[in-house]
Amino acid sequence: MAKTPPQTLVEETAEELVTFLRNGGINERELTSTLDFTDLAINEFRRLKRIHFVLSDPVIKFVNSLPRNVRRIKTETTRSRDVMRGEVEGKIDWGETTKLRNSQSYGDRTLFVCETPYSEYDIPENLVLKQLLAVIYETITDDVARIDYAWRTERWDDSLINDLTRVVERNVHINRIRNADTIDLRQRDLNAARQSRRALYREAYELYSRYDRLMANEFSNEAVQQLLTETLVDPDNDPTLFELFCVFKLIRVLRTEYDELQIQPVQNGGEAIARMESSRREISVYTDNTGTLTLREMIDDVTPPLPPYLQRARQVIDAHQRAANEAFGTEPGRELYQGRPDIIVEIYDTTDGTKQLDRLLLGEIKYTDQTQTASRGLKQLLEYMTYAREQDDGTTYFVETDVNLDGLLFVDTLEATQPSRKDLTIVTTDDLRGESILSSSFYPPS
Numbered sequence: 001m002a003k004t005p006p007q008t009l010v011e012e013t014a015e016e017l018v019t020f021l022r023n024g025g026i027n028e029r030e031l032t033s034t035l036d037f038t039d040l041a042i043n044e045f046r047r048l049k050r051i052h053f054v055l056s057d058p059v060i061k062f063v064n065s066l067p068r069n070v071r072r073i074k075t076e077t078t079r080s081r082d083v084m085r086g087e088v089e090g091k092i093d094w095g096e097t098t099k100l101r102n103s104q105s106y107g108d109r110t111l112f113v114c115e116t117p118y119s120e121y122d123i124p125e126n127l128v129l130k131q132l133l134a135v136i137y138e139t140i141t142d143d144v145a146r147i148d149y150a151w152r153t154e155r156w157d158d159s160l161i162n163d164l165t166r167v168v169e170r171n172v173h174i175n176r177i178r179n180a181d182t183i184d185l186r187q188r189d190l191n192a193a194r195q196s197r198r199a200l201y202r203e204a205y206e207l208y209s210r211y212d213r214l215m216a217n218e219f220s221n222e223a224v225q226q227l228l229t230e231t232l233v234d235p236d237n238d239p240t241l242f243e244l245f246c247v248f249k250l251i252r253v254l255r256t257e258y259d260e261l262q263i264q265p266v267q268n269g270g271e272a273i274a275r276m277e278s279s280r281r282e283i284s285v286y287t288d289n290t291g292t293l294t295l296r297e298m299i300d301d302v303t304p305p306l307p308p309y310l311q312r313a314r315q316v317i318d319a320h321q322r323a324a325n326e327a328f329g330t331e332p333g334r335e336l337y338q339g340r341p342d343i344i345v346e347i348y349d350t351t352d353g354t355k356q357l358d359r360l361l362l363g364e365i366k367y368t369d370q371t372q373t374a375s376r377g378l379k380q381l382l383e384y385m386t387y388a389r390e391q392d393d394g395t396t397y398f399v400e401t402d403v404n405l406d407g408l409l410f411v412d413t414l415e416a417t418q419p420s421r422k423d424l425t426i427v428t429t430d431d432l433r434g435e436s437i438l439s440s441s442f443y444p445p446s
Helices: 006-022 028-035 045-054 057-064 066-072 094-103 124-142 150-155 158-170 187-194 199-215 222-230 238-257 308-328 371-387 429-433
Strands: 076-085 111-120 262-264 274-277 281-287 296-298 335-338 343-349 356-365 404-410 424-427
Touching: 006 238, 045 124, 045 199, 045 222, 057 066, 057 158, 057 199, 066 158, 066 199, 094 111, 124 158, 124 187, 124 199, 187 199, 199 222, 238 274, 238 281, 238 343, 238 356, 238 404, 238 429, 308 335, 356 371, 371 404, 371 424
Parallel strands: 356 404, 404 424
Antiparallel strands: 076 111, 262 274, 274 281, 281 343, 296 335, 343 356
């Protein structure tokens, strides 16, 4: 069976993502880390949204036509009234000239008040255009131009960036509009651009309004949703897209199973990507993060005498430390094992006023329809379940406690029979779209 097309994953993931963004239930810092496909180490959601904005098709189309359209930029002709001595420029205002001579220098026939026509560029439509260009130009030069991926040049090639630079930095008409830093757009400015007869200004209004809604987190807006769908994740990284798909679908399933749960705001200082709670439960969801767990085994923690295999493993670790220190000046760790699940869901019981971990879900995600890849993921999942411990305690393995520990292997369209052990479940894309992804034994009765 063929893998789910990336575009299908994008559409469904964007739909789920918008739901959580709209409710403020997603940790923006963690989400930024997940959606940052630029390799620029971006940690600000606002900055990432600007990048997504300039990568969208309408912005690229607008910039492509910009060099041609700014030739017909709109101005308004007005007149300045200037006092001149001994020379005349423009039309003499004899009434004002007579008043001036009578009030300041009686009889001085060298004084003139002249009206000089000039083109006014600081009109409402141009202010909207200048502000939009500033947003696009700053984002391109500060961030997008530094992205070294083929998909970047497919959207923003060097020629298009150069065209934008010439317009913003050298176009005489654009430079006569006041600096964007001094512009504070008012509603009447936006209305003027929206109602303009010129497509340049109408498009500038549409794009700036879309940008403004995006930055204001108005995720219910259809245009904002479309923008997120178009630029959701790295076009060359389908596994990351599938991870997002699984994470958000799993959160939806949890809310369905525990119907009393409400999405809660997650502070950016926390590590959970999402948090939900009710009067009886609290759930935290982590991605690419160990949450409150530790999944690490140190060679020095193994009680001697070591069996031959571990003796050789220790020799390798000792030799690696010495060689790495000599070669690179680094100090490698002494781990026998270290793991990090793709998804961790911690479900706490809060019925008696305390917070007790009741259920722990560990997930491994494989965007595959191949049994070999899925089998490798299954082994990783079993390792997580075997080695998972509490960070604070660090000595007790969850498999040895009363905590309900379950493993989820997320695959795409692979056909498989569920393992006989009840704490292990294989979840397909179609399962994630359903009302329940797991057997009734997985979830405790409400």
